[in-house]
Amino acid sequence: MSMARNTAVIASLTLVSRLLGFARDLVLAAALGAGPFADAFLAALRFPNLFRRLFAEGAFAQAFVPIYSKTLAAEGEERADALASEALSVLLAATTVLTVLVILAMPWLNHVLFAGYVNEPAIFDLATLLTRVTMPYLVAMTLATLFGGMLNARGRFVMAAAAQSLLNLTMLLALGPMALRLLAPKTFHFLHAWPPEQAALVAAVAVTIAGIGQAALVWHGAARAGVRTRLSWPRMTPAVRRLIAVAVPGAIAGGALQINIVVSQALASFEPGAITYLNYADRLYQLPLGLIGIAVGAAMLPRLSRLVQAGDGAGARAALEEAVALSMAFTLPAAAAFLVAPFWIIDGVFTRAAFSAQNARATADALFHYGWGVPAFVLAKIYAPAFFARENTKGPMRFALISMALNMALGASLFFALRAAGAPGFTGLAIATSFSAWANVALMIRSLVKRQEYDLLGVVRGRLPRVCAAAGVMAGLIWLAQTQRTTLEDLLGGKEIAVLLAVGAGAAAYAVLAFVFGAVTLRELRGAFQREPGGAAPSSFDI
Helix, strand or coil, X not given: CCHXXXXXXXXXXXXXXXXXXXXXXXXXXXXXXCXXXXXHHHHHHHHHHHHHHHHHCCHHHHHHHHHHHHHHHHHCHHHHHHHHHHHHHHHHHHHHHXXXXXXXXXXXXXXXXXXXXXXXXXXXXXXXXXXXXXXXXXXXXXXXXXXXXXXXXXXXXXXXXXXXXXXXXXXXXXXXXXXXXXXXXXXXXXXXXXXXXXXXHHHHHHHHHHHHHHHHXXXXXXXXXXXXXXXXXXXXXXXXXXXXXXXXXXXXXXXXXXXXXXXXXXXXXXXXXXXXXXXXXXXXXXXXXXXXXXXXXXXXXXXXHHHHHCCCHHHHHHHHHHHHHHHHXXXXXXXXXXXXXXXXXXXXXXCECCECHHHHHHHHHHHHHHHCCHHHHHHHHXXXXXXXXXXXXXXXXXXXXXXXXXXXXXXXXXXXXXXXXXXXXXXXXXXXXXXXXXXXXXXXXHHHHHCCCCCHHHHHHCCHHHHHHXXXXXXXXXXXXXXXXXXXXXXXXXXXXXXXXXXXXHHHHHHHHXXXXXXXXXXXXXXXXXXXCCCCCCECCEC
C-alpha cells in the first residue's frame, strides 16, 4: 500500500495510544502531582526508556528492517526468518545481561542520574527501587521490536502499532481507581487511595506487566503472519555481525534525543519538580512526534529500502520529499499551538487534584521552548531512514554525537546561568534540547543534499510555504481565542471543554486553509491513499 496509507494506519493506532497516554498522564498527575514522588517515578521510566531507544525500538528497528527486507526479497522467507532467529537470540541475551547489571548497579548509577536527591534518602531509594522494577520492560520490548520489525518489513503495520496501547491501558487499570477517588472523593469514597510512594510502586509494576503483554501480542501477530523463529544459543554469525555493525552507530543516532533527555533530567533533579515539568511538556510534544514522525518514518523505511535496492534514486528522492511535505503538513500546526497557547493547553489538560496551576505555569514554560523544536524532532525521524535504507548509520551517528555534545554544553550552561540569575534553570534545558535537534537536522540535510539524495529547494519551492501560511493563520485564531479565555470557559462550562474546542476549531480551520492556500488538493489526497501498483493484497494485518 502507499506510504500515506501506511502512515495513516500507524498514525491512527498511535493516536489511540497517545490519547490513552494522556489519560494515563492525567491519572499520574492527579495521584503524584509535581514533586519528589513524581520525579522518582519519572526518573525510573527514563532509564529503561533510554536503553529501549538504543537497543530496541530505535537502532535495532532501523538496522534490522532494511537487512531483513533485502534477505526476504533475495533469499526468501526461510532464510529471512533464520536471520531473525539469530538476531533474536543475541539481542535477547544481551539485553537480559544488561538488565541484570543495571538492577545491581542502580544505587551507584542514580548518584549520576538522580544526583539532586542524594541528600533525600527516602526519595533517592524510592527512585532506585522503581527503576529496578521497570528495567525488565527493556527485555520485553526487545522481543516486541523484533517481531514488529518483521511485520513492518512484510508490509503489515497494524499489530505492532496496536500493541503500543497496552502500556497505557495497564497503567490506567492500575491507578485509575485511585485517581477517581482523588478527583471525586464523595462519589468514589469506596475506592482505595494509596500514599504516593505506594502508587508509584504500583505504576512501576504495571509498566513491566504491560511490556510482557506487548511482546506476547506482537509475537502472536507475527506467528499468524507466517513468521517462524526459534531461540538458540546466541552465536555471532556473519549476519548478526553485519546487523551489529549497522546497529551500533544507529543506536547513537536513533537514541540521541533520548540521551539528551536523560542528561537534561540529571540536571533537572537539582530543582524539585523540574523532572515532572519537563516530562509532561515532553509528553505533549511527543504527540506530533509519535503520530507523524515515527509513523511516517516507519512507513517510509521499507519503501525506501526497496527503492534503494532497485537502484531507483529518483524514486527514493521523491519518497523522501513526499514524507517531508506530509510530516510538516501535520507537524507545523501542533508546533504553532504550543507556541501561542502553552499555558492554556497545560492548564486545561493537567491542572487538578495534586497538580496545581503553578505546576501548569512551569510546565508551559518548558512546552513553549519544546514547541519551536517540534518540527526538528519530527524531521530527524524522517531524514534518518534515508540513511538507514542505504545501511549508512555512521553519518547519523556523527551528527547525533555533535548534537548531544551541543545539548550537554548548552543545557548545562543555560541551566546554571538561569539559576544564578534567580530564574528556574529547567527552561534552559528545553531550549538546549530544541536547539540541538535543529543542529542535528541541519547536518542531515547538508549530507543528503551533498550526495544528491535529497532536493531541499524542491521542498522549499513546493507546498511548504503554503503549509506555513495555513499554520500561521491557525495560530492567530488560537491566540485570539486565548484572549477571550475567561468568556469561553464561562460560556462552555469549564476550562477543559474550552481549550479542547479551541484547539479542535483551530485544527478544523487549518484543514480548510490547507485547501484554500493550495497546501494540499483533493486529487493529491486521493492519490496518496491509493494502493501502489504491485502492492500486497490485504490480509488480517495489512490494511
